[in-house]
Amino acid sequence: MKFGTHVLAASVIALGLAGCAAPGGPNETGGTIVGGVLGGALGSQVGGGSGRTVATVIGALIGANIGANVGRSMDGNDRARTAQVFEAAPTGQPTQWVNPDTRNQFEVTPTRTYESAGAPCREYTMKAVIGGRPDDVYGTACRQPDGSWKIMN
Template structure:
């Protein structure tokens, strides 16, 4: 079994535990942590060989879970739709701002670089959020999938 298969199975099992253990389902933070951890592990599996690769997978999984948890904690579906709108309609370096009516949090998404990778349109972006009086900055890269949706990389 490849390391990628093991990571995928671990991510699916983690998600099943989160969903199965809660009558109300996983929180956004839990979902973000599982997805972020899985993606971080996959990215880490592409680095190095032998023990170096194992360390990269562990580091990538932990970092991905932390970042995914942070994003899941602060942004809901309204916010993700607004980030997608900014990626879709805003030129590079032109911010799109909004205030989430459900949470009261305000955000500003700015696409910073547009490019092609493996035949896909991709955009680097920065999101600045004001959450309960505290400023948080999130950076990322999103690429279009086959259905035209922006998917975080």
């Protein structure tokens, strides 16, 4: 299988997992999708032949689980702070905070800014410590017509 086929397979797996995660809310679903696709893409770089396919599936499952955990752990304050980072933080500058209620820690760094369909978009990394366990999430968010930010992948 070629790299593109592995990414497609990972996307299908992640979307399927996102359907299972929907009761947890949009943050968990978005985290599941982003984590699954990235995990599958990373897994597709391991081994060859059927071993590569297995690595892609395992990577997608692990990535989806990590992304869902981060998305599930974010409350309204964390979502608002993340949107503030997307709106105002310079590319490459990390913004950190600790949620006073949950004690979860977040660090969001915009890594690239570009325009898509006339709207600003930001690729980003998020390092989170949820319940003492570190997780990393990578994604893209774009500003919507109403001014909110939406995770795109």
